[in-house]
Amino acid sequence: MEKTNTLESKTVFRQILDRFGLPRLIIAGFVLLLFILCPVADVDVATQITNVINRFSWNAVLVLAMVPMIHSGCGLNFGLPLGIIAGLLGATLSIEFGFTGDVSFFMAILIATPFAVLFGAGYGWLLNKIKGGEMMIATYVGFSIMSFMCMGWLLLPYSSPTMVYGLSGNGLRPTISLDGFYNQTLASLGRISIGKFQIPLGTIAFFALLALGVWAFLHTKTGTAMTAVGSNPTFARAAGINVDRIRTLSVIMSTWLGAIGILVYEQGFGFIQLYNSPNNLTMPTVAAILIGGASVNKASISNVIIGTILFQGIVTLTPTVMNSMIHMDMSEVIRIIVSNGMILYALTRKTEGSK
Numbered sequence: 588m589e590k591t592n593t594l595e596s597k598t599v600f601r602q603i604l605d606r607f608g609l610p611r612l613i614i615a616g617f618v619l620l621l622f623i624l625c626p627v628a629d630v631d632v633a634t635q636i637t638n639v640i641n642r643f644s645w646n647a648v649l650v651l652a653m654v655p656m657i658h659s660g661c662g663l664n665f666g667l668p669l670g671i672i673a674g675l676l677g678a679t680l681s682i683e684f685g686f687t688g689d690v691s692f693f694m695a696i697l698i699a700t701p702f703a704v705l706f707g708a709g710y711g712w713l714l715n716k717i718k719g720g721e722m723m724i725a726t727y728v729g730f731s732i733m734s735f736m737c738m739g740w741l742l743l744p745y746s747s748p749t750m751v752y753g754l755s756g757n758g759l760r761p762t763i764s765l766d767g768f769y770n771q772t773l774a775s776l777g778r779i780s781i782g783k784f785q786i787p788l789g790t791i792a793f794f795a796l797l798a799l800g801v802w803a804f805l806h807t808k809t810g811t812a813m814t815a816v817g818s819n820p821t822f823a824r825a826a827g828i829n830v831d832r833i834r835t836l837s838v839i840m841s842t843w844l845g846a847i848g849i850l851v852y853e854q855g856f857g858f859i860q861l862y863n864s865p866n867n868l869t870m871p872t873v874a875a876i877l878i879g880g881a882s883v884n885k886a887s888i889s890n891v892i893i894g895t896i897l898f899q900g901i902v903t904l905t906p907t908v909m910n911s912m913i914h915m916d917m918s919e920v921i922r923i924i925v926s927n928g929m930i931l932y933a934l935t936r937k938t939e940g941s942k
Contacts, residue, residue, distance in 0.1 A: 591686075592844040594606055594735060594749060594910075596822075598847075599724050601784060603765060604787065610878070610894075610928075611878060611879070611880055611897070612913060614897050614901065614925065615897055616620035618897055618900040618901060618904065620930070621900070621901075621904040621908050622681075622731075622904065623634070623895040624906075624908050624912065625882060625908060626653065627912070628907075628908050628911035628912045629683075629911060630907050630908055631783060633706070633783040633784045634783050635903065635904055635907065637783065637784055637785045637786075638782060639896065639899055639900050639902045639903050639904070640785075640786060640787070640791075641774070641785075641787060641855065642903055643895050643896050643899050644773075644774070644787050644790035644791050644794060644851075644900065645649065645790070645851060645852045645855040645856060646848075646871075646872070646875070646895055647794045647798075647845060647891060647892070647895045648794055648797055648847055648852075649667070649844075649845060649848035649849065649852060649868060649872045650850075650872050650875045650876050650879075650891045650894060650895045651794070651797060651798055651801060651844055651848070651888075651891050652664060652667065652670060652671055652839070652841050652842075652845040652848055652872075652892065653667075653690050653881070653891075654801055654805075654841075654886045654887070654888070654890075655813070655836075655837040655838075655840040655844070655871065655877075656837050656838060656841040657817070657836060657876075657881060657882075657883065657884065657885065657886040658805060658810075658813050658814050658817050658885075658886065659813045659816050659817045659833055659834045659837035659838075660724040660816055660817035660818075660820060661714055661721045661817075661834055661835075661837060661838060661841075662721045662725070662883050662884070663722055663725075663843050663873050663876075663883055663930075664725060664845070664873075664875075665722055665725040665726040665728075665729055665869060665873065666710060666725035666726070666728040666729045666732075667841075667868065667869045667873075668728075668730075668732055668733045668847070668848070668865040668866055668868075668869060669695050669706050669710055669728060669729065669732050669842055669845070669848070670703055670706070670707070670841065670842040670844065670845020670846045670886075671845055671848075671849045671865040671868065672702075672706070672732050672733070672736050673702035673703040673706050673843075673845070673846040673852050673860060674695070674699045674703070674845065674846035674847065674848070674849035675849060675859065676698070676699060676702050676738075676866070677694075677695040677696065677697070677698040677699025677702065677846065677850065678695045678699070678713075678849075678850060678853060678859050679696045679745065679759065679763070679859065679861075680695075681694045681698055681768075681769075682699060682747055682750060682763070683696040683745055683746070683747045683750070684698075684769055686768075687767055687768055688767070688768070688769070689769060689772045689828045691768045691769045691923065692768075692769030692772040692773075692854055695769065695850050696725070696846075696847060696850060697849065699846040699847070700807075700846070702846070703839070703842045703843040703845070703846040704839055704842075704843065705837075706732075706842055707838050707839030707840070707841070707842030707843060708730060708835060708838075708839055710838050710842060711834060711835030711837075711838035712822075713728070713833055713836065714834065714837065714838060715831045717764075722883075724730060724857075728871055729866065730866065732863050733863060733866050736861075736862075737862050737863065740758065740759040740861050740862060740888055741757075741758040741759070742758075742829060743759075744757070745757070745758075745759055746809060749763065749764075749767075750763050756897075759861055761860065761861055761864075762859070762860055762861075763858060763859040763860075763861070764857065764858055765854065765857050765858060765859065765928060766857070768861075769850075769853075769854045769856060770857045770909050771854060771855070771857070772786040772789075772854045773787070773789040773790040773851065773854055773855070774790050774854065774855050774896075775789065775795050776789025776790075776792075777789045777792070779855060787843055787855070790851065790854075790855060794851070794853065794921045797847065798888050798891065798892075799845065801844075801888065802888050804840075808924070809833070809836070811836055812828045812833055813833050813836070814822060815828060816828060816830050816833045816834060817884055817885075818884075828844060831851065835920045849868075851873035852868075862904065870927070870930070871902075872929055874898060874925060874927075874930055875894040875895045875897075875898040875899075876894045876895075877894065878893075878894040878897050878898050878923060878925070879891060879893040879894020879895070879897070879929060880893065880894070881894070882915060899924070901925055906922050915916065
Protein backbone atom coordinates (compact mmCIF):
# COMPACT_ATOMS: atom_id res chain seq x y z
CA MET A 588 0.00 0.00 0.00
CA GLU A 589 2.80 2.42 0.93
CA LYS A 590 4.60 1.53 -2.28
CA THR A 591 1.46 2.31 -4.30
CA ASN A 592 1.10 5.71 -2.60
CA THR A 593 4.77 6.46 -3.28
CA LEU A 594 4.33 5.59 -6.96
CA GLU A 595 1.21 7.77 -7.16
CA SER A 596 3.09 10.67 -5.54
CA LYS A 597 5.93 10.27 -8.01
CA THR A 598 3.42 10.18 -10.89
CA VAL A 599 1.71 13.38 -9.69
CA PHE A 600 5.07 15.11 -9.26
CA ARG A 601 6.12 13.95 -12.74
CA GLN A 602 2.90 15.31 -14.23
CA ILE A 603 3.48 18.69 -12.56
CA LEU A 604 7.07 18.67 -13.77
CA ASP A 605 6.05 17.83 -17.33
CA ARG A 606 3.27 20.41 -17.29
CA PHE A 607 5.27 23.39 -16.05
CA GLY A 608 8.86 22.41 -16.85
CA LEU A 609 11.68 22.19 -14.31
CA PRO A 610 13.21 25.66 -14.97
CA ARG A 611 9.85 27.38 -14.59
CA LEU A 612 9.15 25.52 -11.33
CA ILE A 613 12.58 26.47 -9.95
CA ILE A 614 12.15 30.14 -10.88
CA ALA A 615 8.55 30.25 -9.55
CA GLY A 616 9.79 28.69 -6.31
CA PHE A 617 12.58 31.26 -6.07
CA VAL A 618 10.14 34.16 -6.56
CA LEU A 619 7.80 32.66 -3.93
CA LEU A 620 10.75 32.32 -1.54
CA LEU A 621 11.63 35.99 -2.05
CA PHE A 622 8.06 36.99 -1.14
CA ILE A 623 8.21 34.79 1.98
CA LEU A 624 11.52 36.40 2.99
CA CYS A 625 10.13 39.95 2.64
CA PRO A 626 8.84 40.17 6.26
CA VAL A 627 12.10 38.61 7.53
CA ALA A 628 14.11 41.24 5.63
CA ASP A 629 11.78 44.01 6.88
CA VAL A 630 10.55 44.70 3.32
CA ASP A 631 6.94 45.79 2.74
CA VAL A 632 5.16 43.02 0.78
CA ALA A 633 2.41 45.27 -0.60
CA THR A 634 4.98 47.68 -2.05
CA GLN A 635 6.89 44.83 -3.69
CA ILE A 636 3.71 43.35 -5.21
CA THR A 637 2.88 46.80 -6.58
CA ASN A 638 6.38 47.09 -8.07
CA VAL A 639 6.08 43.67 -9.76
CA ILE A 640 2.65 44.57 -11.20
CA ASN A 641 3.98 47.91 -12.46
CA ARG A 642 6.99 46.32 -14.15
CA PHE A 643 4.75 43.64 -15.64
CA SER A 644 2.51 46.30 -17.17
CA TRP A 645 5.53 48.13 -18.66
CA ASN A 646 7.16 45.05 -20.21
CA ALA A 647 4.28 42.75 -21.16
CA VAL A 648 3.70 44.23 -24.64
CA LEU A 649 7.39 43.83 -25.53
CA VAL A 650 7.19 40.15 -24.54
CA LEU A 651 3.95 39.82 -26.53
CA ALA A 652 5.91 40.94 -29.61
CA MET A 653 7.70 37.57 -29.57
CA VAL A 654 4.54 35.54 -30.24
CA PRO A 655 3.87 36.16 -33.98
CA MET A 656 7.41 35.33 -35.11
CA ILE A 657 7.55 32.20 -32.96
CA HIS A 658 4.23 31.04 -34.42
CA SER A 659 5.43 31.47 -38.00
CA GLY A 660 8.64 29.52 -37.41
CA CYS A 661 10.95 32.56 -37.49
CA GLY A 662 12.09 31.78 -33.94
CA LEU A 663 12.84 34.14 -31.08
CA ASN A 664 12.95 37.76 -32.18
CA PHE A 665 16.49 38.82 -31.28
CA GLY A 666 15.96 41.67 -33.76
CA LEU A 667 13.56 43.36 -31.34
CA PRO A 668 15.65 46.59 -31.40
CA LEU A 669 14.31 47.13 -34.92
CA GLY A 670 10.78 47.52 -33.54
CA ILE A 671 12.05 49.53 -30.58
CA ILE A 672 13.79 51.97 -32.95
CA ALA A 673 10.50 52.42 -34.83
CA GLY A 674 8.82 53.26 -31.52
CA LEU A 675 11.59 55.67 -30.55
CA LEU A 676 11.23 57.45 -33.89
CA GLY A 677 7.51 57.79 -33.22
CA ALA A 678 8.17 59.09 -29.69
CA THR A 679 10.79 61.67 -30.67
CA LEU A 680 8.91 62.88 -33.75
CA SER A 681 5.72 63.25 -31.71
CA ILE A 682 7.57 65.62 -29.36
CA GLU A 683 9.34 67.34 -32.29
CA PHE A 684 5.99 68.08 -33.94
CA GLY A 685 4.75 69.78 -30.77
CA PHE A 686 2.25 67.26 -29.41
CA THR A 687 1.92 67.32 -25.63
CA GLY A 688 0.04 65.50 -22.88
CA ASP A 689 -1.80 62.27 -23.54
CA VAL A 690 -2.21 63.17 -27.22
CA SER A 691 1.53 62.78 -27.73
CA PHE A 692 1.29 59.07 -26.78
CA PHE A 693 -1.31 58.22 -29.38
CA MET A 694 0.44 60.36 -31.99
CA ALA A 695 3.66 58.50 -31.21
CA ILE A 696 1.85 55.21 -31.95
CA LEU A 697 0.46 56.68 -35.18
CA ILE A 698 3.86 57.96 -36.33
CA ALA A 699 5.69 54.77 -35.29
CA THR A 700 3.32 52.49 -37.25
CA PRO A 701 4.59 53.23 -40.80
CA PHE A 702 8.20 52.93 -39.61
CA ALA A 703 7.38 49.57 -37.99
CA VAL A 704 5.66 48.29 -41.14
CA LEU A 705 8.56 49.42 -43.35
CA PHE A 706 11.24 48.00 -41.06
CA GLY A 707 9.26 44.79 -40.53
CA ALA A 708 8.80 44.25 -44.27
CA GLY A 709 12.52 44.63 -44.92
CA TYR A 710 13.38 42.46 -41.91
CA GLY A 711 10.93 39.79 -43.08
CA TRP A 712 12.39 39.82 -46.60
CA LEU A 713 15.85 39.26 -45.14
CA LEU A 714 14.71 36.39 -42.90
CA ASN A 715 13.03 34.70 -45.88
CA LYS A 716 16.40 34.65 -47.63
CA ILE A 717 18.17 32.81 -44.82
CA LYS A 718 15.61 30.27 -43.57
CA GLY A 719 17.06 28.17 -40.77
CA GLY A 720 19.39 30.85 -39.46
CA GLU A 721 16.81 33.46 -38.45
CA MET A 722 17.82 33.90 -34.83
CA MET A 723 21.51 34.36 -35.61
CA ILE A 724 20.80 36.91 -38.36
CA ALA A 725 18.21 38.64 -36.13
CA THR A 726 20.93 39.27 -33.53
CA TYR A 727 23.10 41.00 -36.15
CA VAL A 728 20.11 43.00 -37.38
CA GLY A 729 19.44 44.23 -33.83
CA PHE A 730 23.03 45.30 -33.24
CA SER A 731 23.29 46.90 -36.71
CA ILE A 732 20.16 49.05 -36.48
CA MET A 733 21.12 50.15 -32.97
CA SER A 734 24.63 51.16 -34.08
CA PHE A 735 23.27 52.91 -37.16
CA MET A 736 20.79 54.91 -35.10
CA CYS A 737 23.53 55.94 -32.66
CA MET A 738 24.72 58.09 -35.58
CA GLY A 739 21.16 58.91 -36.60
CA TRP A 740 20.19 60.40 -33.23
CA LEU A 741 23.12 62.80 -33.56
CA LEU A 742 22.64 63.73 -37.23
CA LEU A 743 18.87 63.87 -37.73
CA PRO A 744 17.57 67.47 -37.82
CA TYR A 745 15.72 67.55 -34.50
CA SER A 746 15.33 71.00 -32.97
CA SER A 747 13.03 70.63 -29.95
CA PRO A 748 14.78 72.16 -26.91
CA THR A 749 13.27 69.37 -24.80
CA MET A 750 15.38 66.76 -26.61
CA VAL A 751 18.52 68.31 -28.16
CA TYR A 752 21.80 69.09 -26.41
CA GLY A 753 21.65 72.57 -24.91
CA LEU A 754 25.06 73.89 -26.01
CA SER A 755 25.18 72.72 -29.63
CA GLY A 756 21.45 72.90 -30.32
CA ASN A 757 21.50 69.64 -32.26
CA GLY A 758 21.83 65.93 -31.56
CA LEU A 759 19.46 64.16 -29.18
CA ARG A 760 20.33 63.62 -25.53
CA PRO A 761 20.64 60.00 -24.33
CA THR A 762 17.76 60.42 -21.85
CA ILE A 763 14.69 62.58 -22.51
CA SER A 764 12.13 63.30 -19.80
CA LEU A 765 8.46 62.75 -20.67
CA ASP A 766 7.13 65.26 -18.15
CA GLY A 767 4.52 67.32 -19.95
CA PHE A 768 4.18 64.66 -22.64
CA TYR A 769 2.92 61.08 -22.21
CA ASN A 770 4.45 60.29 -18.82
CA GLN A 771 2.03 57.89 -17.00
CA THR A 772 -0.62 58.31 -19.72
CA LEU A 773 -1.86 54.73 -19.35
CA ALA A 774 -0.57 54.08 -15.82
CA SER A 775 -2.62 56.92 -14.33
CA LEU A 776 -5.78 55.87 -16.19
CA GLY A 777 -8.10 54.06 -13.80
CA ARG A 778 -5.38 53.43 -11.21
CA ILE A 779 -6.67 51.45 -8.22
CA SER A 780 -5.09 52.35 -4.86
CA ILE A 781 -5.64 50.39 -1.64
CA GLY A 782 -3.11 51.66 0.89
CA LYS A 783 0.35 50.86 -0.48
CA PHE A 784 -1.13 48.39 -2.97
CA GLN A 785 -1.72 49.91 -6.43
CA ILE A 786 -2.84 48.49 -9.79
CA PRO A 787 -2.20 50.46 -13.03
CA LEU A 788 -5.49 49.37 -14.58
CA GLY A 789 -5.07 51.46 -17.74
CA THR A 790 -1.73 49.89 -18.72
CA ILE A 791 -2.93 46.37 -17.95
CA ALA A 792 -6.14 46.95 -19.93
CA PHE A 793 -4.10 48.22 -22.89
CA PHE A 794 -1.96 45.07 -22.81
CA ALA A 795 -5.08 42.91 -22.47
CA LEU A 796 -6.56 44.59 -25.55
CA LEU A 797 -3.44 43.90 -27.62
CA ALA A 798 -3.17 40.33 -26.27
CA LEU A 799 -6.81 39.71 -27.15
CA GLY A 800 -6.15 41.06 -30.64
CA VAL A 801 -3.16 38.72 -31.13
CA TRP A 802 -5.15 35.76 -29.77
CA ALA A 803 -8.10 36.54 -32.04
CA PHE A 804 -5.81 36.93 -35.06
CA LEU A 805 -4.15 33.55 -34.42
CA HIS A 806 -7.61 31.97 -34.56
CA THR A 807 -8.47 33.49 -37.94
CA LYS A 808 -7.78 31.80 -41.28
CA THR A 809 -4.56 33.78 -41.72
CA GLY A 810 -3.50 33.09 -38.14
CA THR A 811 -4.09 29.36 -38.59
CA ALA A 812 -2.00 29.51 -41.78
CA MET A 813 0.75 31.24 -39.76
CA THR A 814 0.72 28.42 -37.21
CA ALA A 815 0.80 25.86 -40.02
CA VAL A 816 3.82 27.58 -41.58
CA GLY A 817 5.63 27.45 -38.25
CA SER A 818 4.73 23.80 -37.63
CA ASN A 819 5.39 22.37 -41.09
CA PRO A 820 6.30 24.80 -43.90
CA THR A 821 6.46 22.00 -46.50
CA PHE A 822 2.89 20.91 -45.73
CA ALA A 823 1.74 24.54 -45.64
CA ARG A 824 3.27 25.18 -49.07
CA ALA A 825 1.59 22.04 -50.44
CA ALA A 826 -1.73 23.32 -49.05
CA GLY A 827 -1.38 26.48 -51.14
CA ILE A 828 -0.16 28.84 -48.42
CA ASN A 829 2.31 31.54 -49.47
CA VAL A 830 4.94 30.75 -46.82
CA ASP A 831 7.13 33.81 -47.44
CA ARG A 832 4.17 36.19 -47.29
CA ILE A 833 2.92 34.70 -44.01
CA ARG A 834 6.40 34.84 -42.48
CA THR A 835 6.79 38.48 -43.54
CA LEU A 836 3.38 39.31 -42.03
CA SER A 837 4.45 37.77 -38.71
CA VAL A 838 7.66 39.82 -38.70
CA ILE A 839 5.71 43.02 -39.41
CA MET A 840 3.33 42.22 -36.54
CA SER A 841 6.23 41.51 -34.19
CA THR A 842 8.03 44.71 -35.18
CA TRP A 843 4.87 46.79 -34.72
CA LEU A 844 4.18 45.26 -31.30
CA GLY A 845 7.80 46.00 -30.37
CA ALA A 846 7.27 49.65 -31.35
CA ILE A 847 4.08 49.86 -29.26
CA GLY A 848 5.79 48.01 -26.43
CA ILE A 849 8.61 50.51 -26.05
CA LEU A 850 6.09 53.38 -25.95
CA VAL A 851 4.16 51.61 -23.18
CA TYR A 852 7.44 51.02 -21.33
CA GLU A 853 8.41 54.69 -21.66
CA GLN A 854 5.09 56.06 -20.40
CA GLY A 855 5.47 53.97 -17.24
CA PHE A 856 9.20 54.61 -16.82
CA GLY A 857 8.88 58.35 -17.52
CA PHE A 858 11.85 58.70 -19.91
CA ILE A 859 12.90 58.05 -23.49
CA GLN A 860 16.29 56.33 -23.64
CA LEU A 861 18.24 56.36 -26.91
CA TYR A 862 21.57 55.17 -28.37
CA ASN A 863 22.54 51.74 -26.88
CA SER A 864 19.50 51.41 -24.63
CA PRO A 865 17.32 49.36 -27.07
CA ASN A 866 19.74 46.45 -26.84
CA ASN A 867 19.25 46.22 -23.07
CA LEU A 868 15.67 45.02 -23.56
CA THR A 869 16.27 42.15 -26.00
CA MET A 870 17.67 39.43 -23.71
CA PRO A 871 15.24 40.08 -20.80
CA THR A 872 12.30 39.99 -23.22
CA VAL A 873 13.41 36.73 -24.85
CA ALA A 874 14.13 35.20 -21.44
CA ALA A 875 10.71 36.25 -20.09
CA ILE A 876 8.69 34.38 -22.73
CA LEU A 877 10.93 31.31 -22.35
CA ILE A 878 10.46 31.34 -18.58
CA GLY A 879 6.73 31.41 -19.28
CA GLY A 880 6.99 28.02 -20.98
CA ALA A 881 7.38 28.94 -24.65
CA SER A 882 9.83 27.20 -26.95
CA VAL A 883 11.56 28.37 -30.13
CA ASN A 884 8.58 27.17 -32.20
CA LYS A 885 5.53 27.47 -29.94
CA ALA A 886 4.19 30.27 -27.72
CA SER A 887 0.90 31.47 -26.27
CA ILE A 888 -0.53 34.47 -24.45
CA SER A 889 -0.32 32.60 -21.14
CA ASN A 890 3.43 32.15 -21.71
CA VAL A 891 3.72 35.93 -22.05
CA ILE A 892 1.81 36.65 -18.83
CA ILE A 893 3.45 33.97 -16.66
CA GLY A 894 6.94 34.63 -17.98
CA THR A 895 6.76 38.39 -17.57
CA ILE A 896 5.48 38.11 -13.99
CA LEU A 897 8.18 35.60 -13.01
CA PHE A 898 11.04 37.46 -14.66
CA GLN A 899 10.01 40.87 -13.35
CA GLY A 900 9.44 39.31 -9.93
CA ILE A 901 13.08 38.20 -9.86
CA VAL A 902 14.36 41.56 -11.13
CA THR A 903 12.24 43.54 -8.66
CA LEU A 904 12.51 41.45 -5.49
CA THR A 905 16.12 40.23 -5.62
CA PRO A 906 17.95 43.54 -5.04
CA THR A 907 15.56 44.66 -2.29
CA VAL A 908 15.47 41.41 -0.34
CA MET A 909 19.14 40.53 -0.86
CA ASN A 910 20.35 44.00 0.12
CA SER A 911 18.24 43.94 3.28
CA MET A 912 19.41 40.48 4.32
CA ILE A 913 23.05 40.17 3.23
CA HIS A 914 23.91 43.75 2.23
CA MET A 915 25.07 42.61 -1.20
CA ASP A 916 23.44 43.48 -4.53
CA MET A 917 23.27 40.26 -6.56
CA SER A 918 20.34 41.31 -8.75
CA GLU A 919 22.37 41.84 -11.92
CA VAL A 920 24.22 38.52 -11.50
CA ILE A 921 20.97 36.61 -10.99
CA ARG A 922 19.30 38.44 -13.90
CA ILE A 923 22.15 37.48 -16.26
CA ILE A 924 22.11 33.86 -15.07
CA VAL A 925 18.35 33.60 -15.52
CA SER A 926 18.28 35.39 -18.90
CA ASN A 927 21.12 33.54 -20.57
CA GLY A 928 20.32 30.26 -18.82
CA MET A 929 16.75 30.22 -20.10
CA ILE A 930 17.84 31.12 -23.63
CA LEU A 931 20.44 28.36 -23.61
CA TYR A 932 17.87 25.90 -22.24
CA ALA A 933 15.31 26.84 -24.92
CA LEU A 934 17.79 26.47 -27.76
CA THR A 935 18.80 22.98 -26.62
CA ARG A 936 15.51 21.40 -25.55
CA LYS A 937 12.94 19.59 -27.69
CA THR A 938 9.82 20.07 -25.60
CA GLU A 939 8.06 23.00 -24.03
CA GLY A 940 6.02 23.66 -20.91
CA SER A 941 2.27 23.46 -20.99
CA LYS A 942 0.33 26.46 -22.09
